[in-house]
Amino acid sequence: MIGLYKELNPPNRVLMGPGPSDVHPSVLRSMSIPLLGHLDPAFLEIMNETMDLLRKVYQTENKVTLAMSGTGSAGMETIFVNLVEPGDKVIIGVNGLFGQRMVDVASRCGAEVIQVDAPWGEIVPPEKIKDALKQHKEVKLVAVVHSETSTGVRQPLEELSEIIHAHGALFVCDMVTSIGGIPTKIDEYGIDAAYSGTQKCLSAPPGLAPVTLSTRAVEALSRRKSKVQSWYLDLSMIQSYWSEERFYHHTAPITMVYSLREALRLIVHEGLENVFKRHALYGGALHAGLQAMDLELLVKNEHRLHQLTAVCIPKGIDDLPVRRRLLQKYGLEIGGGLGELKGQIWRIGLMGYNARQENVTFALAALEDVLREQGYHFISGAALEAANRFIRENE
Numbered sequence: 030m031i032g033l034y035k036e037l038n039p040p041n042r043v044l045m046g047p048g049p050s051d052v053h054p055s056v057l058r059s060m061s062i063p064l065l066g067h068l069d070p071a072f073l074e075i076m077n078e079t080m081d082l083l084r085k086v087y088q089t090e091n092k093v094t095l096a097m098s099g100t101g102s103a104g105m106e107t108i109f110v111n112l113v114e115p116g117d118k119v120i121i122g123v124n125g126l127f128g129q130r131m132v133d134v135a136s137r138c139g140a141e142v143i144q145v146d147a148p149w150g151e152i153v154p155p156e157k158i159k160d161a162l163k164q165h166k167e168v169k170l171v172a173v174v175h176s177e178t179s180t181g182v183r184q185p186l187e188e189l190s191e192i193i194h195a196h197g198a199l200f201v202c203d204m205v206t207s208i209g210g211i212p213t214k215i216d217e218y219g220i221d222a223a224y225s226g227t228q229k230c231l232s233a234p235p236g237l238a239p240v241t242l243s244t245r246a247v248e249a250l251s252r253r254k255s256k257v258q259s260w261y262l263d264l265s266m267i268q269s270y271w272s273e274e275r276f277y278h279h280t281a282p283i284t285m286v287y288s289l290r291e292a293l294r295l296i297v298h299e300g301l302e303n304v305f306k307r308h309a310l311y312g313g314a315l316h317a318g319l320q321a322m323d324l325e326l327l328v329k330n331e332h333r334l335h336q337l338t339a340v341c342i343p344k345g346i347d348d349l350p351v352r353r354r355l356l357q358k359y360g361l362e363i364g365g366g367l368g369e370l371k372g373q374i375w376r377i378g379l380m381g382y383n384a385r386q387e388n389v390t391f392a393l394a395a396l397e398d399v400l401r402e403q404g405y406h407f408i409s410g411a412a413l414e415a416a417n418r419f420i421r422e423n424e
């Protein structure tokens with residue numbers, strides 16, 4: 030009956046939603062390289078190089094900087110299962126879906142969670158975290174989302190870091206959509222633990238979760254009274270697999286490690302500063318273009334991400350028909366809103382490899398066409414003109 034199934038041949042898409050984003054061609058090529066055994070000396074070398082590259086891209090010298098097997102959420106879970114013991118107090122900033130997910134994960138680890146809320150589309154004000162730290166004694170860690178992909182907000186970290194460390198707590202950051210898009214500055218900002226994913230600004234497929242832990246976080250891990258609840262995500266064992274000991278834990282997903290190494294190599298080769306500038310330039314151009322179509326952006330300029338833009342759906346226009354048409358007519362995927370923003374926003378990603386002129390032009394032109402079909406009126410051509418002007422003036 031095998032003849033019933035045709036060879037796998039999905040349609041071509043341009044992935045400009047909140048992730049996965051398009052994979053860099055050279056990363057795709059790296060994934061067709063034949064496997065090595067995971068304990069082969071040649072593969073151990075590749076693991077070492079991957080860790081070196083990860084440190085560069087994370088902007089840290091943390092020894093414990095490695096890739097967990099699993100997607101971004103496995104990175105989130107890794108940090109919480111390792112740093113939290115039942116009964117520990119943790120403060121979590123919640124201004125979107127991924128903050129909510131951290132609350133869920135931390136409470137499953139038995140943490141006593143103190144939630145600090147802010148409206149979706151705004152930052153979590155550092156003063157609110159400060160107040161929570163004053164009210165609650167012996168807080169083990171404070172966690173925030175650096176790039177809240179559900180809203181397009183960029184959380185400022187520097188002041189938070191001072192506040193959190195003044196109270197002796199660990200500072201944890203979700204950097205899933207930050208890495209390879211905006212500066213993470215783990216060491217400079219004094220972030221004790223961060224996790225990320227491969228399918229956002231790294232332009233690799235989903236499947237690995239790079240994490241990094243400061244010396245203070247590693248000490249906290251070694252002071253645990255109880256065993257880490259998860260065998261698979263126990264960093265004390267994973268560390269010895271990724272270190273000189275090469276203690277067998279689980280089989281690393283070889284192909285994914287190849288893809289991560291290539292994705293990181295491309296970023297280091299381009300230069301981190303250039304990569305950040307490229308995201309800011311084309312993200313800014315997209316913002317200018319959308320505004321020239323009289324569309325409102327959810328987040329105010331100073332806290333707006335470049336790699337993920339939330340744009341408000343105009344009155345009289347429905348979410349789904351527009352996204353369906355973009356997909357059918359142009360093969361273009363953008364994201365819808367999540368949680369309380371469902372049906373209210375679209376989320377457009379310009380992540381990693383996609384942060385380029387051609388993607389900006391394509392997305393604006395396709396959106397302009399489809400919105401016009403749906404009866405939304407604005408000055409024709411204004412979007413591309415505004416975007417191109419932004420690029421000329423900021424290049």
Ligand SMILES: *Cc1c(COP(=O)(O)O)cnc(C)c1O
Pocket residue numbers: 048100101102103105127174176177178179203204205206226229235
């Ligand atoms: C995508 C994302 C995650 C979850 O990553 P998965 O790879 O979907 O598990 C977590 N946090 C943020 C900010 C994200 O954007």
